Amino acid sequence: MSLSTYTTTSGFLLPSIHSAPPFFTEQPNPTTQATATAQWSRLILAYARHKKLFILRVEDVETSGSDWDEILRNTRINRKILPGYLSNIMEAMVAQNLAVYEPVKQTRSVLVYWRLPEEWAEVLYDWVISTGQLNTILTFYDITDPPLESLLTGIPISLLRKAISILSKTGRSQTIAIADGEGVRFLARSK
Amino acid sequence: MALRRYTQSTDGTIPIQALLYNDEELFATQDNVGIYDGSQKSLDHQNGTVHITSHRLFYIDSHRPGRKSFEMALSYISRTEHYAGLFKSSPKITCHLSGDPITSGSHEQGTTHAHFDSWECEVCAYRNPPGLSPTAARVCALCGVPRTAVPPSTNSVLSHHLSRSLPSSALSSSTTLAPVLPLSAGHKNPVACPACTFLNHPYLRSCEMCASDLTKQPMGEYRSAPSSRPITPDPDDGDDDSARMMKVSFRKGGDKHSYAVLRRSLKSKAWEGSSPGFTSLSAVNSTDPDNGTTGGRSGISGILRTVETSAKGRETDMRDALQDLEALMVKAKDMVRLAAELNEKLTAAVATVPTDAGSGKGLADSQPEEATFIRSSLSQLGLQISNTPVTLDMMKDERAWFDELARELAGVLQGAPHTRRDDIITSGMMKSRGIIALDEVWGGWNRARGVALIPPSTFLQVLPHLTAHTSPTIRHRAFASGLNVLHTPPYSTAAFAARLSGFLAISGAKTTLEISREEQLTVALVTEMIDAAEQDGGVCRDDSSSAIVGGGSGTGVEVRWWTNIFVGYNWDGQDN
Numbered sequence: 171m172s173l174s175t176y177t178t179t180s181g182f183l184l185p186s187i188h189s190a191p192p193f194f195t196e197q198p199n200p201t202t203q204a205t206a207t208a209q210w211s212r213l214i215l216a217y218a219r220h221k222k223l224f225i226l227r228v229e230d231v232e233t234s235g236s237d238w239d240e241i242l243r244n245t246r247i248n249r250k251i252l253p254g255y256l257s258n259i260m261e262a263m264v265a266q267n268l269a270v271y272e273p274v275k276q277t278r279s280v281l282v283y284w285r286l287p288e289e290w291a292e293v294l295y296d297w298v299i300s301t302g303q304l305n306t307i308l309t310f311y312d313i314t315d316p317p318l319e320s321l322l323t324g325i326p327i328s329l330l331r332k333a334i335s336i337l338s339k340t341g342r343s344q345t346i347a348i349a350d351g352e353g354v355r356f357l358a359r360s361k
Numbered sequence: 362m363a364l365r366r367y368t369q370s371t372d373g374t375i376p377i378q379a380l381l382y383n384d385e386e387l388f389a390t391q392d393n394v395g396i397y398d399g400s401q402k403s404l405d406h407q408n409g410t411v412h413i414t415s416h417r418l419f420y421i422d423s424h425r426p427g428r429k430s431f432e433m434a435l436s437y438i439s440r441t442e443h444y445a446g447l448f449k450s451s452p453k454i455t456c457h458l459s460g461d462p463i464t465s466g467s468h469e470q471g472t473t474h475a476h477f478d479s480w481e482c483e484v485c486a487y488r489n490p491p492g493l494s495p496t497a498a499r500v501c502a503l504c505g506v507p508r509t510a511v512p513p514s515t516n517s518v519l520s521h522h523l524s525r526s527l528p529s530s531a532l533s534s535s536t537t538l539a540p541v542l543p544l545s546a547g548h549k550n551p552v553a554c555p556a557c558t559f560l561n562h563p564y565l566r567s568c569e570m571c572a573s574d575l576t577k578q579p580m581g582e583y584r585s586a587p588s589s590r591p592i593t594p595d596p597d598d599g600d601d602d603s604a605r606m607m608k609v610s611f612r613k614g615g616d617k618h619s620y621a622v623l624r625r626s627l628k629s630k631a632w633e634g635s636s637p638g639f640t641s642l643s644a645v646n647s648t649d650p651d652n653g654t655t656g657g658r659s660g661i662s663g664i665l666r667t668v669e670t671s672a673k674g675r676e677t678d679m680r681d682a683l684q685d686l687e688a689l690m691v692k693a694k695d696m697v698r699l700a701a702e703l704n705e706k707l708t709a710a711v712a713t714v715p716t717d718a719g720s721g722k723g724l725a726d727s728q729p730e731e732a733t734f735i736r737s738s739l740s741q742l743g744l745q746i747s748n749t750p751v752t753l754d755m756m757k758d759e760r761a762w763f764d765e766l767a768r769e770l771a772g773v774l775q776g777a778p779h780t781r782r783d784d785i786i787t788s789g790m791m792k793s794r795g796i797i798a799l800d801e802v803w804g805g806w807n808r809a810r811g812v813a814l815i816p817p818s819t820f821l822q823v824l825p826h827l828t829a830h831t832s833p834t835i836r837h838r839a840f841a842s843g844l845n846v847l848h849t850p851p852y853s854t855a856a857f858a859a860r861l862s863g864f865l866a867i868s869g870a871k872t873t874l875e876i877s878r879e880e881q882l883t884v885a886l887v888t889e890m891i892d893a894a895e896q897d898g899g900v901c902r903d904d905s906s907s908a909i910v911g912g913g914s915g916t917g918v919e920v921r922w923w924t925n926i927f928v929g930y931n932w933d934g935q936d937n
Contacts, residue, residue, distance in 0.1 A: 173926070175933050185934030191870070191903035192923045201898050205927035216935050243909055250909045 178240045182220045185213060188241065194249040196258065210251075210259045211268055217241045219284040224326050225272060226260065227279035228253045272328060281326060290329060291336040293321050295343075298356040307346055307353040364398040364406075364607060367458050368433040373426025377412050377419060380432070382494035385631070386415045389622035391615040396420055397453070397608030405429050411609055413622050415631035416494050418456075433607075435623075436460065436632050443620045452616035454609045454623065480508060494632060505663030507564045565660055572662035766815070767826035773809050774802065774847070775831055791835065796852040796886060799837075799845035840889040841896065857890050858899035862924050870903060870921040891922060901925045 173186035187193050187209055197203040214226060223237050230236040231253050234243070243250040251259075260280045263269040272281035285293065294313070297320050298304060314325055322330070334354050337343035346353045371380060381387060389412070396406035405422070406429060412419040415435075422429035439459035446452035479491040482501035489502050500507050551560035552575050554568035561569050566576050611619065774797075776789035790805050791797055799820075807814045815823075824837040827847070836853065839845045850856060864879060865871060871879070877887035894900050903921045 183935035185932055187926060187930055188934070190923065190926045191907075191921070192901040192926055194907045195902055195904040197895075197901050197927075199895050199898050199901070202895075202901050202925055202927050205930065206901075209927065209930065209932070212932060213934060220935060245909060248908045248910055249903075250907060252907050255907075 176246075180221065180240060182217055182240060184241065185209070188213065188244060189247060191247050191249050194244070194251050194255075196252070196255045207259055207262045211263050211266070213241055214238075214259070214263070214282060215268060215284045218282045222324060224281055224324070224329065225279055226269070226282050228257050228260070229278070231256050272326065281329060287329065287332040288336055290322075290325070291333040294330070294333045295337055295356065297322055304356050304358055307348070307355045309348070309351060309353050311351075313354075364396070364403055364431070367437050367607070368420075368431040370428070371419065371421075371430045371432045373409075373421035373430030377421065380419065381414060382416060382498075383490070383492040384494050385417070387412060388415065388626055389413045389619050391611065391619045392423070393611070393613035393615075394420075395451075395610040395612060397610060399606060400608075406431075408612075411619065413619060413626055415626055415629065418623070434632065435627055436630075438627055441620070441623060441627065443616070446611075446616075451610045451612050452614070453611065454616060454620050456607045456609070458605045458607060482506060482508070503664075503667070505660065505667065507566075567660055567662060569660045572660065763819075763823050763826050764829075766819070766823045768830045769810075770802075770806055770823060770827060771830040771835070773806050774827075774835060791847070791849065796846050796848040796882065796890075798886070799847060802847055840893060842889060842892075844886075844889050846886070846889075852890075854890075854893055854897065858894040858897055861891065861894055861922075862899055865900065865922060865924045870923045872919055872921050876922065895922075898925050898928060901927060 173189045175186050176184045176189060178184060193206065193209070197206055217238070217240065218224070218226070221237060226238060230238040231242050231251055236242075242256070257277060260269060261277065263282070264271060264280060267283065267286070269280040269282045271277060272279060298308075301316075301318075301320075310327055310330060313322055313330060314327065315323065325333075334343050334345065337356070338345065340359075342357055342359060344355045344357060346355055377387060377390070390410060392410040394409060394411045396403045396409075398406075406420055408424060409420050409422040409426075409430070412421065417435060418433045420431050420433075437458045437460050438456045440457040442455040442457070444450075444453040444455065479488060480498075481488050482504060484506040485501060485504040487501055487503035489498070489508075491498075493502075498508070550563065552563050552565070553560055554571060554573060554575060556573040557568060557571045559568055559570040561575055567574055609619075772789065774789045774791045776792055790802065803815070803817060803820050806820070824847070828834045828836060833849050835847050835849055837845065838848055838852075838854070846852075851860075861876065864876070873884060873888050873891060876891065877884045880887055882890075891900060895902065900922045901924070903923055905919045905921070
């Protein structure tokens with residue numbers, strides 16, 4: 171019963187525990203389950219970062235061919251995580267601030283914080299500086315879908331808003347209402 | 362006169378007891394009596410003693426007992442009167458006599474005492490003992506067939522008819538009977554039974570085949586016979602009533618008692634048959650003394666009846682004997698209790714001796730020997746007390762009781778260590794099993810006790826004491842589901858979890874069923890134990906319902922057990 175790591179076609183290195191069938195079963199023992207949940211959270215975050223996935227839905231388990239297939243299923247051992255179990259894991263992640271329900275007021279899908287909003291804020295600010303767009307008014311679209319692909323490409327608007335609001339608290343961003351939506355202007359770090 | 366006709370003289374010098382028949386009883390004796398023959402005083406019998414027996418009335422003269430004494434059969438007495446007495450006249454009992462009197466007198470002693478011979482029955486060859494009353498002597502005591510060659514019973518009306526039907530040769534000596542001897546020839550011929558037409562011997566009273574009464578037909582002839590035949594002329598014939606009576610005058614009292622006895626004796630009619638069954642039968646015919654029969658005492662039916670009676674008697678005896686046995690059984694219970702108490706005391710004595718072995722060495726030597734002796738004696742008596750259940754009343758206090766119960770339970774579970782090895786009882790319930798459900802233990806224990814069953818509450822109280830008396834120690838364990846078990850050390854939570862983990866690590870994931878097979882335990886029990894192990898984080902589960910292909914609900918969800926792979930797991934996947 172030697173478990174080994176496995177590299178998926180997308181180049182992700184799956185942990186050895188992913189090859190153990192019990193990993194896909196919710197454990198009644200709370201201690202064991204806590205460990206299992208922690209491993210699942212870590213796996214989800216790592217995979218999300220690897221594939222730059224932001225939204226995890228319970229439905230991703232039920233339909234094959236989703237972005238999360240490589241971790242939610244293990245065809246080599248004929249196991250998949252059950253929706254209820256995934257939902258519990260999602261709940262645990264939300265509780266640990268590793269994810270947030272997106273949209274709010276439901277529990278079927280989460281926005282995975284493989285970077286925390288504060289980290290995203292820093293990433294955003296660094297990107298603005300590196301691209302020399304300080305004091306320039308940018309639309310959200312300019313940020314999420316820049317001509318040159320960045321770390322922020324594809325970031326959900328809600329997460330972007332959070333990052334911008336974090337920056338605005340330190341006076342580094344300013345939200346401006348423009349004709350066709352919202353714009354943001356990044357300011358230099360106040361000394 | 363009446364006296365001469367109805368009485369016969371007796372040798373009064375012989376004590377009255379010697380004059381009685383074997384089946385005759387003396388009821389009353391009264392002295393200072395005089396006899397009236399008819400209404401006149403009988404001068405010869407004016408001072409004597411009267412004895413009233415079940416069969417006869419004796420008068421023993423006090424002056425000349427040898428010559429003046431006489432006896433009279435009670436069967437002659439048809440009626441009695443009591444006169445209480447007035448002024449100088451004494452109280453008197455008047456006996457009215459009837460029936461065919463004895464022929465002529467008091468010199469017939471030869472025939473009378475012929476009854477006292479022993480004789481052999483012609484039919485069954487039974488040797489009848491002498492000394493029976495005339496009625497009883499007439500019939501064989503064993504088979505009930507009338508005696509054929511018996512001399513006529515001269516003092517019995519009943520036998521009178523018989524005597525007339527007897528061969529004359531038997532009576533050749535009795536010349537006075539000659540006139541009555543000529544008989545109709547028909548009496549010697551076989552008698553046809555009115556019911557089945559079987560030709561019976563003329564002496565039989567009931568049919569040998571069907572036991573129906575044969576006497577009716579001949580009886581008519583008998584009845585007519587006396588009137589049609591001449592009998593010995595008697596001077597008193599045609600006398601008035603006074604000729605046929607006799608008075609007993611009680612000069613010095615005692616009349617009332619004697620009269621009562623006489624009445625009773627007359628009523629019981631002991632002379633008609635000795636056994637009570639026959640008296641009632643003949644009582645029907647009591648109005649006519651001629652018709653007195655011995656009932657169904659003759660023939661095969663008589664034998665059968667005798668056998669029946671004796672069987673009934675034996676049955677009664679047997680029932681009495683069994684009653685004794687039952688009483689003994691009741692006592693046996695006490696005996697067993699006594700044995701148990703004795704054993705308990707011995708056990709206590711043996712237990713205390715080793716503790717003070719230093720002080721009483723000699724005592725320690727002698728006591729077990731005595732104890733062994735007494736115990737072996739008890740076991741020889743069938744009072745085996747090695748497995749006597751312990752009850753509260755044997756114990757001083759509750760604590761000692763629980764302790765003793767625990768010891769007993771330990772014996773049930775692990776086998777008593779001191780008993781013989783080849784005994785089946787020695788192998789306890791947990792000899793080959795390390796873990797056993799509590800309900801089974803409880804049931805098994807109570808079955809072993811047999812009596813004084815242990816209630817579950819007491820049972821649970823005993824369990825904590827069990828560890829002190831068992832080796833290896835047996836402990837009580839309650840599972841989360843509420844299942845309670847007793848287990849040996851290998852089945853404690855930790856030991857089992859360790860063993861399970863090792864087993865799973867070596868042979869891979871296993872289902873509950875496979876584990877129960879490996880552990881040789883029931884599935885339910887193993888399920889409980891694995892659940893407990895899982896609670897402790899020893900194992901984790903793999904539910905087949907999370908399979909991609911197959912599995913899911915409706916396909917027999919199966920859980921496979923794994924060692925807890927999450928424990929000590931370090932992330933070895935992609936970190937960034």
